[in-house]
Amino acid sequence: MQLVFSDAQYWEDFLPLTFTRPIAEMRCGILTFSERWQKILENTEISYFTESYLQQKFKEPEKKESLFLVTNFLPTPNVIQQIKELKQGEALVYEDELIAARINMKDFSLHQIEKMTDVKEELIFFKKPTDLFTYNNKAIDFDFDLLTEGRTSQELSSTNGFLGDKKDLFIEEGAEVEFSTLNTKTGKIYIGKNAEVMEGCNLRGPIALCEESKFNLGAKIYGATTVGPHCKVGGEVSNIIIFGYTNKGHDGFVGNSVIGEWCNLGADTNSSNLKNNYGHVKLWNYRTKAFEDTGLQFAGLIMGDHSKTAINTQLNTGTVIGVASNIFKEGFPPNLIENFSWGGFKDDERFKLDKAYEVAERAMARRKVPLTDDDKAIFKHIFDTY
Secondary structure, three states, X not given: OEEEEEOOOOHHHHOOOOOOOOHHHOEEOOEEHHHHHHHHHOXXXXXXXXXXXXXXXOOOOOOOEEEEEEOOEEOOHHHHHHHHOOOOOEEEEEOOXXXXXXXXXXXXXXXXXXXXXXXXXXXXXXXXXXXXXXXXXXHHHHHHHHHHOOOOOOOOOOOOEEEOOHHHEEEOOOOEEOOOEEEOOOOOEEEOOOOEEOOOOEEEOOEEEOOOOEEOOOOEEEOOEEEOOOOEEOOEEEEEEEEEOOEEOOOOXXXXXEEEEOOEEOOOOEEOOEOOXXXXXXXXXXXXXXXXXXXXXXXXXXXXXXXXEOOOOEEOOOEEEOOOOEEOOOOOOOOEEOOOEXXXXXXXXXXXXXXXXXXXXXXXXXXXXXXXXXXXXXHHHHHHHO
């Protein structure tokens, strides 16, 4: 059966991370929401119900019987079973919001639903960017069990120091970990296929280092941290998520943050995650077009895809950076940096669209990933609309 991953009412709340993707393609824990649900439901026939300008890249649903699913939550075993047992015209509702339904996309309408069942259990629900790092420990635990059940980890090399229970460490095939320390007393540690932990690193779980990614020499990694596939991370990080194909390769601190794909943080880039007055951090909300109180004392950086910082960039607590922005001027940039900013400050000129294509093509070619016409169309829509 076709899985239809719906953005429902949440897409705008996750900007700037969702400018370039549906919610289902965001990463939290070890997996993206899409990967998690495909694994749970043992189904790889997927499509997306998302913003129209994203549908060329992210396949629209076929007009047939489907399981319509809001992806941005962690299900309990009971909820998974309820979803699997849904019949045509039945749906599950959580806190007055539909989260799953068996309907025919040929005539998409909620009027098809004849029976709604309320989910009574408390679920971990992700409703805004800060939820991704706030609940990342829960997501890592969930994905760790999902991916490793019934499997055997590679042995940890004797060159390493280890604290905790070995059952909370899983090292995939081809991964290398040498002359480092790993501590699972505070959370599980997952090292993905062909990933590398270079000498002198200190890892304190929960941590997910995904496929083909690296912790550079002497990195200090505090949980709950996820580094997506094909990334390089050095320096000091704490409770961050990187979606993939992004480098923070040098010294500098980033904490309580979410960073998209194809970004690069220049050497000694630092992001504050705590205000000097220890107050709650405010973040820009694209829906309300205002800075909103997160209710969090620790919140650092939310960074859209293809953005970059220059050497020695210093970012204030609660900074939001759009897509394809370049931050390189002296001084602290503002807490909101627009899409395609050339410099990082208010009223700076915009990064020319054709130049943005060129930089993206060069960066992606290093990983043998093409910048497609669909990618360019998404760039252009963001450039023209936002």
